[in-house]
Amino acid sequence: MMPSLTWAKNLAIALAVSVSLTACMATTRNVDTAEEVHYNANYDFSDKKKIVDDLTNSLLQSDIAYRAEKPILVVYGVANETSEHINTGGITDDIRLALIRAGKYRFINKYQRDSIAAEVAHQTAGHVPVSERIRQGQQLGADYILTGTLRSIEKKQSRQWRLFEKKLVYYSLNLEMTDLTSGEIAWADKVELAREASKPIFRW
Amino acid sequence: MMQSSKRRWAVLLLGVSLWLSGCASQPLAKVRDDVNHGHYAQALERLDASEFTDRDRLLVYLHKGLILHELGRYEDSNQQLLQAAELIEALDQIDISEQLSTLAVNEWLATYRGEYSERLWVHSYLMMNFLLLGDAEAAAVEARRALRVFDAHPKPLKNAFFTRALTGLSFEHVGLLNDAVLEYRVLADALPNPAPVAARLHRYARELGLSDVAEKYKPEDSSDGQVVPPGQGELVVFVARGRIPKKVSGNVFVPPDIRLSWPEYAYTYPLRGTYTLRVSGAAPGYSTIRSDMALLARTSLAARATSVATKQVARAVAKHAIVDEVSEKDPLVAGILQLALFVLEEADTRGWDVLPQQLDLLRVPLPVGEHNVQLSLGGQHVVDLPMVKIVPGSRVFHKVRLP
Numbered sequence: 001m002m003p004s005l006t007w008a009k010n011l012a013i014a015l016a017v018s019v020s021l022t023a024c025m026a027t028t029r030n031v032d033t034a035e036e037v038h039y040n041a042n043y044d045f046s047d048k049k050k051i052v053d054d055l056t057n058s059l060l061q062s063d064i065a066y067r068a069e070k071p072i073l074v075v076y077g078v079a080n081e082t083s084e085h086i087n088t089g090g091i092t093d094d095i096r097l098a099l100i101r102a103g104k105y106r107f108i109n110k111y112q113r114d115s116i117a118a119e120v121a122h123q124t125a126g127h128v129p130v131s132e133r134i135r136q137g138q139q140l141g142a143d144y145i146l147t148g149t150l151r152s153i154e155k156k157q158s159r160q161w162r163l164f165e166k167k168l169v170y171y172s173l174n175l176e177m178t179d180l181t182s183g184e185i186a187w188a189d190k191v192e193l194a195r196e197a198s199k200p201i202f203r204w
Numbered sequence: 205m206m207q208s209s210k211r212r213w214a215v216l217l218l219g220v221s222l223w224l225s226g227c228a229s230q231p232l233a234k235v236r237d238d239v240n241h242g243h244y245a246q247a248l249e250r251l252d253a254s255e256f257t258d259r260d261r262l263l264v265y266l267h268k269g270l271i272l273h274e275l276g277r278y279e280d281s282n283q284q285l286l287q288a289a290e291l292i293e294a295l296d297q298i299d300i301s302e303q304l305s306t307l308a309v310n311e312w313l314a315t316y317r318g319e320y321s322e323r324l325w326v327h328s329y330l331m332m333n334f335l336l337l338g339d340a341e342a343a344a345v346e347a348r349r350a351l352r353v354f355d356a357h358p359k360p361l362k363n364a365f366f367t368r369a370l371t372g373l374s375f376e377h378v379g380l381l382n383d384a385v386l387e388y389r390v391l392a393d394a395l396p397n398p399a400p401v402a403a404r405l406h407r408y409a410r411e412l413g414l415s416d417v418a419e420k421y422k423p424e425d426s427s428d429g430q431v432v433p434p435g436q437g438e439l440v441v442f443v444a445r446g447r448i449p450k451k452v453s454g455n456v457f458v459p460p461d462i463r464l465s466w467p468e469y470a471y472t473y474p475l476r477g478t479y480t481l482r483v484s485g486a487a488p489g490y491s492t493i494r495s496d497m498a499l500l501a502r503t504s505l506a507a508r509a510t511s512v513a514t515k516q517v518a519r520a521v522a523k524h525a526i527v528d529e530v531s532e533k534d535p536l537v538a539g540i541l542q543l544a545l546f547v548l549e550e551a552d553t554r555g556w557d558v559l560p561q562q563l564d565l566l567r568v569p570l571p572v573g574e575h576n577v578q579l580s581l582g583g584q585h586v587v588d589l590p591m592v593k594i595v596p597g598s599r600v601f602h603k604v605r606l607p
Contacts, residue, residue, distance in 0.1 A: 080341050081380070083348035085286070154352075165296075203297045 041169040041197035043086055043152075051091055051173050051191045056098040058189040064144075064177070065104040073099075074108040074142035078173065082152035091173070092146070108142050144186060148175035166198040232260065232554070235267055239558045240447060244271050247558075259315045262291050266322065266556040269329060274444075274605060278333040285330050289349065292323055306515070307522050309545075310465075311552035320357040321364070321497070321504035322556045324350060328367045328563070331374050332442050335601045340377045347374035347383075360507040362394055366495030366563040369401065373440065373565070377599060381408050385417065391493070392421060399423070400491040403431045432569040437594035439568040439577065442603040446475050446561030448497050451505075453551035461542050462524070464516050465551040466509075469502050475562050477582035483568070483575050490568040498561050519549070560605075570594045581606050 031037055036046045064071050075096060078088035099105045109116075116139075123133045150173045157166040176188040231254035238247035248271055256264050265288035272281035295317045305313045318326075327350035334343035350371050354361055361367075372387035388405040392398035398405075402421045409417035432438045449472040456464045474496065481490060523545045531538030568577075570592065577589040587604050594600065 079378075080345060083345060083352065085342060085345055199297065201298060202300050204299070204301050 038195065038197075041167050041195045043082070043084055043171060047171065047193055048091060048094070050193065052094040052098065054191045055173070055175050055189060056095050059095070059099060059177075059187065060102055060104055062187045064187055070104065070106045072106045072108060072140050072143045073146050073177070074110050074144075076110070076145050076147045078148040078150055078175070080150050082150055082171065083154065084152070086150065088150055091150070092148075095175075106140065108140055142180055144177045144179055146175065146177050148173060163201060164198045165201050166196055168194065168196045170194045231256070232263060232267065236450070236557050239271065244275050247271050259313070260554070262288055262295070262316050262318055263554060263556065265291065266318070266326070267558055269326075270556070270558050273329055273333060278337050282330060282333050285326050285333070289326050289330070292318055292326065307519050308526070309548050310519070310550050311515070312550065312554075314552070316554050319501060319504040319555065320353070320360050320507060321500045324353045324361055324364055324367055325497075325556070325559065327353065328370060331370050332603065335374065335377065335440070336603060340374070343374040344378045344380065347371040357504070357507065360504045361500070363503070364495055364500055365391060365395060365493050366565055368394070369493040369565050373567075376408075381412060385409055385412060385414065389417065400493055407431050435596045436569055436571050437596065437598040437600065439570050439575075439592050439594070440599060440601045441566040441568070441579065441589070442601070443479070443564040443566060443579070443606060444560035444562070444603070445564070445581075445606045446472075448501060448557060448559040448561050450557050451553040451555045453553055455551075461527070461546060462520050463546050463549040464520065465549050466512055466516065467505065467551045467553050469498065469505065472498050472561060479564075479566070480580045480583065481566070481568065482578045483570065488568055488570065490566055493565040495563045496561075497559055497563060501555075523549075572596055579604055
């Protein structure tokens with residue numbers, strides 16, 4: 001009787017120790033950026049990647065991309081109309097990068113205009129020999145502006161008589177290219193994402 | 205031998221109860237004292253130096269966020285308040301083990317989750333900070349998050365006029381006039397007198413082609429000077445006054461051994477005194493939207509009075525049952541235990557108690573140019589704003605703290 005009791009006690013201790021150790025163990029792993037990962041219903045890098053991929057493909061397949069002379073674009077940004085603090089500059093940066101790599105469009109660096117002006121002013125202030133100064137008045141003029149809006153709608157399920165609370169989040173990103181000469185919207189497309197997540201209302 | 209050990213434990217429990225009832229959340233009480241005396245830097249140091257449990261984590265974020273806002277460190281304030289907002293969302297789940305422990309002892313063992321009004325004010329301060337930092341888009345994000353809190357607790361937050369006006373302003377500032385009109389309509393219907401918002405609502409409704417809304421809110425006096433004329437700009441001032449009352453413990457003793465204890469806000473008189481605004485020596489027309497924070501805090505607390513009362517009755521029954529169980533075995537231990545549980549029945553008086561008592565939103569249309577702006581209260585407290593520079597269509601934000 002006694003030996004079996006000791007054996008059971010040891011087993012219980014070992015089990016308790018292993019459970020507590022497992023709970024305390026911190027883990028780290030590299031995640032493939034192509035892998036779709038979501039921890040909750042909110043916007044994350046997988047969503048950004050899908051938005052960028054879909055809109056880049058759409059832009060590359062548009063008629064504008066096949067013109068003899070590469071269209072020149074200036075990015076005016078994507079307005080964030082969601083209820084999350086999302087840096088939409090990351091979306092437009094990645095779209096611009098993909099389009100530059102594809103070689104179908106040319107871009108004006110709107111966000112460095114002040115730096116360009118400062119550098120030009122420095123060169124023309126007498127610090128740089130005339131022969132090495134850049135020629136002024138040679139900057140590219142944009143054919144189109146690229147703008148967009150990121151929106152979200154969020155709905156939570158009522159808590160009454162439930163053990164789990166569901167949350168549904170819908171995101172849409174509308175991107176459009178406006179012809180600076182005519183004011184016409186020359187291209188537009190959108191990406192939609194909807195995700196449902198649930199979490200227990202109670203926890204121990 | 206066994207009985208003596210039990211008695212020692214019971215005496216120890218009584219000692220701990222007396223100690224706990226006297227010193228709960230002492231560092232936060234001292235922070236309030238520091239802030240009341242205007243020692244903001246000292247309050248921050250105290251918050252950084254003190255040890256807090258996870259149960260008070262939200263209060264630490266809230267206190268730090270507000271103190272940093274008062275100091276004009278808006279980015280640092282946002283860091284704290286964004287963490288507070290995230291934590292409030294995470295605390296949405298009901299922790300059963302924690303609830304059971306509060307049933308046996310008191311509510312101080314629960315993680316502080318914030319009153320409904322406090323959950324809203326996190327977003328009010330974030331909106332103000334983002335507007336003061338010039339980040340209109342982020343302020344609009346916070347406006348949407350504030351709307352979620354309004355939707356979740358419509359009754360206790362009905363009179364949160366300042367935040368509702370700030371939400372409308374945040375939408376208006378990024379050009380979302382439809383959303384702004386929706387908020388101004390809710391505000392106009394909630395205000396005792398819609399005059400401070402009617403002219404603005406009338407103008408935007410007309411611009412959007414909402415003729416019935418425009419007609420409904422047509423101001424009686426068209427020259428009230430509250431709407432920015434084309435080509436001019438606007439100064440927006442957030443004015444904070446006073447200090448929100450502290451939560452105190454209300455008590456009822458039911459002989460022989462039951463004590464019921466609940467939190468309530470100490471009574472404070474509404475603040476008196478009127479503002480005088482001078483722009484380069486002249487008195488301009490302007491609108492004011494005011495929130496009585498003390499009143500809102502009381503309304504929010506009252507909204508969960510039923511659940512507080514239910515929990516108290518359940519706790520009284522649970523404590524009675526525990527003492528009954530022990531008294532059958534050892535009446536002396538039961539007596540000491542009864543005294544300890546009686547002492548431990550202490551109302552949870554934690555709160556975001558460094559908030560002001562009143563918040564005002566002043567909107568002043570101004571012509572293009574540079575202006576010396578002076579705000580005074582009852583002719584006593586005079587505040588000179590930094591030079592206000594208005595360009596066509598601009599909106600300039602400032603905050604003022606008054607006693």
